[in-house]
Amino acid sequence: MSAHRVAGRGRIDADAPLNFSFDGRAFQGRRGDTIASALLANGVRVMGRSFKYHRPRGPWGAWVDDPNAIMNVALNGVELPNCPATTTYLEEGMAARSVNAFPSARFDLKGGLDLFHRWLGAGFYYKTFMWPDWHLFEPMIRRMAGLGAVSDAVLEGYVADQLHDRCEVLVVGGGAAGLVAARSAAEAGQDVCLVEDHAECGGGVWQRAEIEGTAPADWVAAQVAAIVAAGGRVLTRATAFGVFDHRMVGIVENRAFGQAPRLRRMRAGRIVLASGALDRPVTFANNDRPGVMSVDGAGEMLARYGVLVGRRIAVVANNSAARAVLPALVQAGAEVVEVDPAAGPIRVLGAKRIRGLDQGGRRVEADTVLASGGLTPLVHLWRHAGGKLDWCDARQAFIPGRAPEGMVAVGAAAGAFDLESALEEARGVARGGAVEASVSHYHLTPLWPAPGAKGRQWIDFQHDVTLKDVELAARENYVSVEHLKRYTTLGMASDQGKTANMAGLAAMAAIQGRPIPEVGTTTFRPPFVPIPIETYHGAHRGQLWHPLKRLALEEAHRAAGAALGEYGGWLRPGWYGQGDVAQIIAEEVRMARGTAGIFDASPLGKIEVMGPDAEAFVDFVYYNTIRTLKPGHIRYGFLLSEGGAVMDDGVIARVDQDRFVISCSSSHVDGVRTHLEAWRQDGNDPDRIFIHDTTQHWATVTMTGPKAREIVGALGLEVDLSAEAFPHMRLREVVWQGGPLRIARVSFTGDVSFELSIRASRAEELWQALIAAGAPLGAGPLGLEALSIMRAEKGYLIIGKDTDGETMPHDLGFGIPRQKKTVAFIGDRSLHNAKANSTARKQLVGLRVAEGAVMLPTGAHVVEAGTQRSLGYVTSSYDSPTLDRPIALALIEDGVAQMGREVTIWHLGETRRATICGPCAFDPEGERLHA
Amino acid sequence: MQIFPCPFCGPRDEREFHFAGELGKTRPDTRDGVSDADWARYLHEQRNEKGHVREVWMHMPCSELFVLERDSVSMAVIGSSPLRGAAE
Numbered sequence A: 001m002s003a004h005r006v007a008g009r010g011r012i013d014a015d016a017p018l019n020f021s022f023d024g025r026a027f028q029g030r031r032g033d034t035i036a037s038a039l040l041a042n043g044v045r046v047m048g049r050s051f052k053y054h055r056p057r058g059p060w061g062a063w064v065d066d067p068n069a070i071m072n073v074a075l076n077g078v079e080l081p082n083c084p085a086t087t088t089y090l091e092e093g094m095a096a097r098s099v100n101a102f103p104s105a106r107f108d109l110k111g112g113l114d115l116f117h118r119w120l121g122a123g124f125y126y127k128t129f130m131w132p133d134w135h136l137f138e139p140m141i142r143r144m145a146g147l148g149a150v151s152d153a154v155l156e157g158y159v160a161d162q163l164h165d166r167c168e169v170l171v172v173g174g175g176a177a178g179l180v181a182a183r184s185a186a187e188a189g190q191d192v193c194l195v196e197d198h199a200e201c202g203g204g205v206w207q208r209a210e211i212e213g214t215a216p217a218d219w220v221a222a223q224v225a226a227i228v229a230a231g232g233r234v235l236t237r238a239t240a241f242g243v244f245d246h247r248m249v250g251i252v253e254n255r256a257f258g259q260a261p262r263l264r265r266m267r268a269g270r271i272v273l274a275s276g277a278l279d280r281p282v283t284f285a286n287n288d289r290p291g292v293m294s295v296d297g298a299g300e301m302l303a304r305y306g307v308l309v310g311r312r313i314a315v316v317a318n319n320s321a322a323r324a325v326l327p328a329l330v331q332a333g334a335e336v337v338e339v340d341p342a343a344g345p346i347r348v349l350g351a352k353r354i355r356g357l358d359q360g361g362r363r364v365e366a367d368t369v370l371a372s373g374g375l376t377p378l379v380h381l382w383r384h385a386g387g388k389l390d391w392c393d394a395r396q397a398f399i400p401g402r403a404p405e406g407m408v409a410v411g412a413a414a415g416a417f418d419l420e421s422a423l424e425e426a427r428g429v430a431r432g433g434a435v436e437a438s439v440s441h442y443h444l445t446p447l448w449p450a451p452g453a454k455g456r457q458w459i460d461f462q463h464d465v466t467l468k469d470v471e472l473a474a475r476e477n478y479v480s481v482e483h484l485k486r487y488t489t490l491g492m493a494s495d496q497g498k499t500a501n502m503a504g505l506a507a508m509a510a511i512q513g514r515p516i517p518e519v520g521t522t523t524f525r526p527p528f529v530p531i532p533i534e535t536y537h538g539a540h541r542g543q544l545w546h547p548l549k550r551l552a553l554e555e556a557h558r559a560a561g562a563a564l565g566e567y568g569g570w571l572r573p574g575w576y577g578q579g580d581v582a583q584i585i586a587e588e589v590r591m592a593r594g595t596a597g598i599f600d601a602s603p604l605g606k607i608e609v610m611g612p613d614a615e616a617f618v619d620f621v622y623y624n625t626i627r628t629l630k631p632g633h634i635r636y637g638f639l640l641s642e643g644g645a646v647m648d649d650g651v652i653a654r655v656d657q658d659r660f661v662i663s664c665s666s667s668h669v670d671g672v673r674t675h676l677e678a679w680r681q682d683g684n685d686p687d688r689i690f691i692h693d694t695t696q697h698w699a700t701v702t703m704t705g706p707k708a709r710e711i712v713g714a715l716g717l718e719v720d721l722s723a724e725a726f727p728h729m730r731l732r733e734v735v736w737q738g739g740p741l742r743i744a745r746v747s748f749t750g751d752v753s754f755e756l757s758i759r760a761s762r763a764e765e766l767w768q769a770l771i772a773a774g775a776p777l778g779a780g781p782l783g784l785e786a787l788s789i790m791r792a793e794k795g796y797l798i799i800g801k802d803t804d805g806e807t808m809p810h811d812l813g814f815g816i817p818r819q820k821k822t823v824a825f826i827g828d829r830s831l832h833n834a835k836a837n838s839t840a841r842k843q844l845v846g847l848r849v850a851e852g853a854v855m856l857p858t859g860a861h862v863v864e865a866g867t868q869r870s871l872g873y874v875t876s877s878y879d880s881p882t883l884d885r886p887i888a889l890a891l892i893e894d895g896v897a898q899m900g901r902e903v904t905i906w907h908l909g910e911t912r913r914a915t916i917c918g919p920c921a922f923d924p925e926g927e928r929l930h931a
Numbered sequence B: 001m002q003i004f005p006c007p008f009c010g011p012r013d014e015r016e017f018h019f020a021g022e023l024g025k026t027r028p029d030t031r032d033g034v035s036d037a038d039w040a041r042y043l044h045e046q047r048n049e050k051g052h053v054r055e056v057w058m059h060m061p062c063s064e065l066f067v068l069e070r071d072s073v074s075m076a077v078i079g080s081s082p083l084r085g086a087a088e
């Protein structure tokens, strides 16, 4: 075993052993370990198989910069996929499984794929599996690629808390620069919040022997204590994963394994980015072998977890920061050999177990290879916020350039790789000073991928993208880095370019002979680290996601045995009683047609329009002429969009000269109110019109049927209900039991109906009175399903069901205002363009099937003979209990001119015949309505 | 998530607002022979400017339309004012 634990080192608790398993084998780690550090401490290096070639892989980095060790982890019955082993803290009893590998990472039956790598280059899947259809191959490829397995078990209580928070200064990163910046700002009296993604602050400080003359542990503790003492907050295991508009920072706070993380939406006055820098890989042959790690990763493994990653270590590095890590490795007992990358092409020897390096025939024995191609500042959040990047030749890196508003970068994130100068700058910046990043002692020799180099040189470990793939993409003209990324998948998924990006774009630059800054970077997008979708979801489910509107009469409906369901955002009775639902609904129809039904119509819109300009206003917003409507009268009409499409239908009542009540459809009230408000304020004098939505203030109970008049009469109202005195489409306001009652004679059933509206708090009294009066006559409650059938029997339409987004009023048989209305109204001009005038418009008609045939399916298409072109479709279809035969409504091209024609109906491969007829199937003369 | 200042209610989360249109679009007088092209321009053409824009938004909780000036690139909010008196 090459890697091992070094006694007395690291931040782990040596006295707290934790048992866990990996691919079925039992291991022991320590509290404070990550899964990766615990496995390395046990000498396990192969932690996964690569995505495409199934190459054995071990960790490259020690934290978020590891693209390789991704696992399925189970604990206490909860199994989560896609857990990065380097950032998942070990817990007692964890069972980790490698993904992309079967049956285990060490023995992979598909490892043979690697032998065929020549045919699996960039774009291979695109090119090979296109014919006849990618979807035929996709399941097989996905299974082979293995994206981890999602457990079928429902995660009880796996709900992310979501918090809204604010602070004056948000410091991202609890390394040395972040700590001193946060402390300075807090001590200057600012409200500071510092977020650190590890379990404890310190960052690179732990790798040092001392800092400012103090032991790292004492120094870190002192900074944290000072921040807290000054009123600041320190959040650990918290990752700022994205910067969104107006300095809202998404922070994901990890909790114990199996608990959903917490999302904190932090609105920061100022953001200090102290996110540090990453070691970047060096591109040489077989640089993906397990045991090739970043120099910084090895330093972190030792400093944080007491794990020495190898006994005989070959180092391929080009910079001073990497060299500074090596003494600690030597002190811990490793033998370290530096290999100069400039001295010739390097090749790693050995497969699952590294045997050493070969450089131009010279062999260096080693069990481990550490590489460092230089430091890359972590600028993801800087770019999310719109900050610019500058290319720095001295550092061979992109560093923060022009800052986004309210953001500043400090420490290694700003390119200040030297601790002393970083601390000084961070202190100054936190107090509002300017940032002056200096290169000072950091120096490196440029080291980038060499096109044409021999062997398989990995650019992106996570997606198996090699230097040859980049060369192939360049040959096929995918030279823009954004195209390169999509063609090769370089820098995608959880890596998000952390390790792959620089090598990829440097390779492209070298291939084309262009400078790196000219090639540029791909777009940085949140999230910076993979986070569960649940984090965004949180408690937004069920009623908290989509709250239902509730009826004042809900309890009465429940008591009457109502089956409540959602209809247009309201919880409403579909029908009453239990048993054969179709039978129950049919019975309700027969009851209402025979005697009367009592229907809760409360969700119907009741939007009042008042004021001296109210008449002109409703005349403008309505398709129909409203100004001729007399007080106490009601008219049916349409609201159109400016495009001429029917937006809503309903009745409008004129209560008196300057007061109207718009009764729009139940599910459109909010939209109609907003529509009216917008037109009131824009283009009208808002002081002369007032709009007030009273929908929820009034409950409406509709009595409909031949016995409706008799039942309403039992209320003893002081109003003559006779057809002569109170005809259809009239409004009366009366007093009932000391309160106002509004009675409208409108009908959605085709039978005599009285809509009784009363203050919502008194709905129950009215309901019970009508039920009591109706019961002896055989009348009872009527659900929405029965009403839907009754209105279809009459050919009455439901907007959005029997119309679509292109339906205009003349398609529905209401053509007169289009021809005759003289004043301007919304949508008027659109009713006269070429499309509106076309004879091929879909018009509302009825469809009748042959005697004994079953009803047509809703949504079935009316098709042209021969071509099978759709001429329209069935919008509503029911078995009519009243007529004892199927009825249907449909939108059909030029349908009105084709009354009596037989058409072909197509649905899911089956063909039917039907005859076009008028939409109204019941009482076309309207005798019942006016009875 | 942006913060928009409603002139009546103060700074509020963007989810409380609906975009109503670009400022300065006037409805043609439809009783006065509007051509198909002019009507289509009114219905469909947007300036969709890059940078400083003046737009009409509605704050849904108070239902007031107002003029929002902002930068469509940086998302910076420059200011807001009631729609009244903003005729242009």
Ligand SMILES: [Zn+2]
Binding pocket: B006, B007, B008, B009, B010, B059, B061, B062, B063, B064
């Ligand atoms: Zn407001």
